[in-house]
Amino acid sequence: MLPLIRQTIAVARKDLRSELRTRYALNSLAMFVVVTVAVIAFSAGPERMSSGIAAALIWVSMFFTAVTGLGRSFISEEERGTALLLRLTLPPTPVYFGKLLVNILLALLSNTLLALLFLVMMGNVEVKSPGAFVVIVAVSSLGFAGALTIIAALIARSGAKGALYPVLAFPVILPLVLLGVDLLRRAMLGITLGNMADDLGLLALYAAAVMLVSYFLFDLIWKE
Amino acid sequence: MLKGILIGGGITLALVLGFLPGGISRAKPAWWRWLTMAALMATVIAAFGLPTGGDFPSFTTVTMSRNDEVPQPLYGTIVEKPTDGMVVLEDSRGNREPIDVSTVPEKLAAGERVILSTSFLRGERRYVARRLVSRDPIATLPLIPGLEERARNLYFHVPSAWLSQLAWFMAFGFAILYLRRRRPEDDVRAVAAAALGAIFCILATVTGAVWAKFNWGAFWNWDPRQTSIFLVLVIYGAYFALRSALPNEDQRARVSSVYLILLALPVLFFIFVLPRLVTGLHPGAADSGNIGPVLSPEEDTLNPTKQILFALSMFSFTMLFFWMLNVRIRTGLVELRRRRRMAGSAENNAMHENVVTAIGSDVVRLP
Amino acid sequence: MQFLVDNSMYVALIVATLIFLGLVIYLNRIDARVRMLEREEAGR
Numbered sequence: 001m002l003p004l005i006r007q008t009i010a011v012a013r014k015d016l017r018s019e020l021r022t023r024y025a026l027n028s029l030a031m032f033v034v035v036t037v038a039v040i041a042f043s044a045g046p047e048r049m050s051s052g053i054a055a056a057l058i059w060v061s062m063f064f065t066a067v068t069g070l071g072r073s074f075i076s077e078e079e080r081g082t083a084l085l086l087r088l089t090l091p092p093t094p095v096y097f098g099k100l101l102v103n104i105l106l107a108l109l110s111n112t113l114l115a116l117l118f119l120v121m122m123g124n125v126e127v128k129s130p131g132a133f134v135v136i137v138a139v140s141s142l143g144f145a146g147a148l149t150i151i152a153a154l155i156a157r158s159g160a161k162g163a164l165y166p167v168l169a170f171p172v173i174l175p176l177v178l179l180g181v182d183l184l185r186r187a188m189l190g191i192t193l194g195n196m197a198d199d200l201g202l203l204a205l206y207a208a209a210v211m212l213v214s215y216f217l218f219d220l221i222w223k224e
Numbered sequence: 225m226l227k228g229i230l231i232g233g234g235i236t237l238a239l240v241l242g243f244l245p246g247g248i249s250r251a252k253p254a255w256w257r258w259l260t261m262a263a264l265m266a267t268v269i270a271a272f273g274l275p276t277g278g279d280f281p282s283f284t285t286v287t288m289s290r291n292d293e294v295p296q297p298l299y300g301t302i303v304e305k306p307t308d309g310m311v312v313l314e315d316s317r318g319n320r321e322p323i324d325v326s327t328v329p330e331k332l333a334a335g336e337r338v339i340l341s342t343s344f345l346r347g348e349r350r351y352v353a354r355r356l357v358s359r360d361p362i363a364t365l366p367l368i369p370g371l372e373e374r375a376r377n378l379y380f381h382v383p384s385a386w387l388s389q390l391a392w393f394m395a396f397g398f399a400i401l402y403l404r405r406r407r408p409e410d411d412v413r414a415v416a417a418a419a420l421g422a423i424f425c426i427l428a429t430v431t432g433a434v435w436a437k438f439n440w441g442a443f444w445n446w447d448p449r450q451t452s453i454f455l456v457l458v459i460y461g462a463y464f465a466l467r468s469a470l471p472n473e474d475q476r477a478r479v480s481s482v483y484l485i486l487l488a489l490p491v492l493f494f495i496f497v498l499p500r501l502v503t504g505l506h507p508g509a510a511d512s513g514n515i516g517p518v519l520s521p522e523e524d525t526l527n528p529t530k531q532i533l534f535a536l537s538m539f540s541f542t543m544l545f546f547w548m549l550n551v552r553i554r555t556g557l558v559e560l561r562r563r564r565r566m567a568g569s570a571e572n573n574a575m576h577e578n579v580v581t582a583i584g585s586d587v588v589r590l591p
Numbered sequence: 592m593q594f595l596v597d598n599s600m601y602v603a604l605i606v607a608t609l610i611f612l613g614l615v616i617y618l619n620r621i622d623a624r625v626r627m628l629e630r631e632e633a634g635r
Contacts, residue, residue, distance in 0.1 A: 150486060168466055172486060172490055202497070206489070213486060213489060220481075221479060269608060272604035272608075551625060558625060558632065
């Protein structure tokens with residue numbers, strides 16, 4: 001057990017370190033978030049936005065941010081030729097969880113940044129249940145990371161990588177979107193966490209199920 | 225109770241017959257194919273050919289809700305014929321009413337069972353028959369308020385939806401089998417099931433949309449059930465998109481099987497969770513008191529003719545599904561064996577072309 | 592015209608019957624062709 005945890009952290013640290021070295025992924029992710037919110041802010045202008053629409057826009061942005069930013073984990077390994085090394089030195093479990101951890105971190109960071117920027121730049125949108133809002137964004141980020149990590153692994157060695165990613169991601173992420181938009185809207189309207197518990201529970205359950213199933217499936221595609 | 229046995233029995237029989245003589249992947253004997261053809265044609269002929277005729281209560285409900293005097297079919301036995309232009313009709317529940325048949329050209333006699341297309345004149349408070357629809361019919365379908373003749377869609381729409389789900393679960397099973405045994409035959413089966421699932425999904429969406437147009441006013445209504453069957457179609461699309469991006473056979477089979485299993489999560493979500501969470505128009509949604517004609521124990525859905533016909537339609541469409549699956553799988557297996565034997569000489573490629581043109585490229589070209 | 596409206600269900604019946612009959616005949620044809628191919632293989 002312990003060596004697995006250590007290996008997982010090692011994989012995560014390796015990925016994070018190489019990211020921090022070039023900062024390519026982090027920068028482009030951050031810029032993507034900023035640009036997205038800016039476009040929305042300028043397009044909407046002073047228009048009043050219902051909480052339903054605001055929640056929907058936040059989710060649209062989160063989806064495309066995730067699909068753009070979270071997919072690189074396995075493709076970069078293939079591109080740099082280090083995939084074989086990983087396969088030889090480590091069992092699949094820490095590889096999967098290491099990359100999952102990195103994606104969770106990236107998702108949390110980018111979604112938090114997105115939500116904050118959105119609320120700051122869209123003056124007339126307000127969140128009446130900030131606690132619930134934060135929890136929902138956090139759980140959603142987990143869901144995004146869980147779904148996207150396995151899909152990234154799936155297409156790492158396929159032909160049309162770029163175009164295929166959102167197509168494959170969409171069905172798996174859609175339940176998150178359906179639940180999440182509604183939850184976010186309710187959080188903005190001021191409904192408390194307690195009243196949203198069952199739907200939030202479903203969201204968390206789905207995210208957990210995706211991560212669990214992904215873990216079992218990863219083994220099957222990682223090895224040759 | 226009987227309804228459940230009848231419908232459940234029909235489905236079970238079809239499932240058993242689908243697997244049993246030889247399995248899914250071996251040719252079906254002639255009697256099997258003839259049974260399927262006969263059942264299917266019987267279903268189609270009965271679904272369109274049996275006339276609709278209601279009793280007085282349903283007639284009244286339909287006429288009241290339509291708020292017009294457009295004639296609706298009444299089914300009953302003529303118990304009296306006091307004058308040439310009048311009959312007294314008794315329906316299946318024992319209600320008797322006099323009906324003016326003076327404008328109906330045919331001569332009617334007491335003792336006949338008839339379906340009369342009748343208007344109820346509100347002002348004069350009397351029934352006037354416009355047309356004799358049927359005389360001593362073999363069987364009749366009930367008049368369902370709100371659906372009337374469109375109720376026939378039931379025998380096509382529900383089996384399509386059921387089969388698109390069955391196909392999904394079969395594809396899922398084959399994907400798991402493939403990942404366990406790593407036999408390319410299992411992948412052939414998975415793709416065949418998925419392709420059929422997509423076809424029946426399209427049929428279910430289209431028959432549903434047509435029904436929606438007539439009953440809910442628009443082809444598309446964002447009803448959760450309607451949306452989710454469309455999403456299942458999108459899911460099939462993603463699966464085939466992934467397959468087409470992987471040229472290497474082994475990789476294609478492996479990666480798409482894994483993806484299919486992952487897709488089980490959203491599929492289960494759309495089929496089971498979504499329609500019950502959100503309110504909607506489709507029977508069985510969260511707030512509708514009506515759990516749908518198949519599951520409900522209500523009066524009008526217990527009509528025996530309807531039950532039998534519905535059971536028959538589920539049976540024959542399921543058999544049709546297994547036949548189509550059977551043909552697709554066998555085609556794929558022939559292709560597979562051919563590809564294995566021949567390692568790509570020019571002569572072999574020419575023969576391959578002949579195979580393709582002989583069978584019809586739409587069947588052979590598996591994604 | 593009124594005849595068609597009155598008996599529209601029978602028109603639908605004929606159309607549907609033809610469609611399904613066509614489908615079933617087509618399926619039978621393909622099935623027969625595949626069976627022929629399978630027999631060829633077995634005979635080889």
